Amino acid sequence: MSSTPRTPSDLDPAIAARLKRGADGLVPAIAQQYDTGEVLMLGWMDDQALHLTLTTGRCTYWSRSREEYWVKGDTSGHVQHVKSVALDCDADTLLVKVDQVGAACHTGTRTCFDTDVLLPLLPAEPAEPAE
DSSP: OOSSOSSOOOSOHHHHHHOOOOTTSOEEEEEEETTTOOEEEEEEEOHHHHHHHHHHSBOEEEETTTTEEEETTTTTSOOEEEEEEEEOTTSSOEEEEEEEOSOOSTTSSSOTTSSOOOOOOOOOOOOOOOO
8 A cells, every 4th residue: 555645635734744654654543531541442544534533523544444534433323522632752653532432342342452351471470488
């Protein structure tokens, strides 16, 4: 996939100049519940999706599988109302704080990160010496 925008973008050139995009022109966007800190989902944005997110107050993502823009909640009713958007220190990831209405995950669960919890493999604790 090309790193050129899919559509002309109205994103502020100062913001666009700071973004570090992947080879596909996309930046990962983490959606987080603004008041609880709950991590809800990961989506992908290009410049135009970020512009729409910033100007409409609704999260707009680029669907890599459908190769089209989608506004979260337009078909499901599970809307993400944007509270803030921040760039990480490397300008290669977005943190979008939202007020999530309903499920964030396409499976119908609140978050995409509650099904397969992987536990870290920690070294065994040393045995207590016998007395």
